[in-house]
Amino acid sequence: MSAPRQLIVNADDLGLSDAVNAGIAAAHERGIVTSASLMVRQGAALAAAAYADAHPGLAVGLHIDLGQWDYVQGEWMAAYERCAADDEAAVEAECRAQLEAFRRLLGRDPTHLDSHQHVHMSEPVASVAGRLAAELGVPLRARGVRYEGGFYGQTGKGEPVPEAIAVESLIRILAALPAGRTELGCHPGSGMGEESSYGHEREEELRTLCDPRVRAAIEREGIELRSFAQLD
Secondary structure, three states: OOOOEEEEEEEEEEOOOHHHHHHHHHHHHOOOOOEEEEOOOOOOHHHHHHHHHHOOOOEEEEEEOOEEEEEEOOEEEEEEEOOOOOOHHHHHHHHHHHHHHHHHHHOOOOOOEEEHHHHHHOOOHHHHHHHHHHHHOOOEOOEOOEEEOOOOOEOOOOOEOHHHHOHHHHHHHHHOOOOEEEEEEEOOOOOOOOOOOOHHHHHHHHHHHOOHHHHHHHHHHOOEEEOHHHOO
């Protein structure tokens, strides 16, 4: 028999807004989302924590939020920055403050760590996040658990790629999963309006994640859905 394939479907940006919270809730209750990552400094973090408390089946990790950079008219522009991402001491202080905020909101430690716009993939955030994950004994995105980021509806420069978040595309991703554990990243939202440059794509992601054809493909492929709280 072949080795089992286990899939964690993790929704980023929990707490970013009421619309994002609603999308993640719907994708968890009606779709395949098993875990989410909380942005503790965003405006809907308290509501997100209340939802997580009422739905213990949703594993919740910390989405380290050091800032956001948008590609505007040919260059990267900072929408906001919480600290200098190249200052290791400042990064460590901010990450630890966000961890403490997470603990206050949820009354427990996160089940996993990752970061907004994947800033932990570069130094010095990589080292800081690695230390935190080791102290907590939890996974850090793309270390130990394979990360699948192909389910995303824009290029790195914000150009739309609608076919990447279609049902057919997700089914192809599922069919190609290797043995072992994989985290599939996603960004569902509901009622986004003009809130975000990725708002339309969040709505499309939600529809795909809740499509019964996707659930059927998981069952057909013999894939085991897991959350970050269910890892051995």
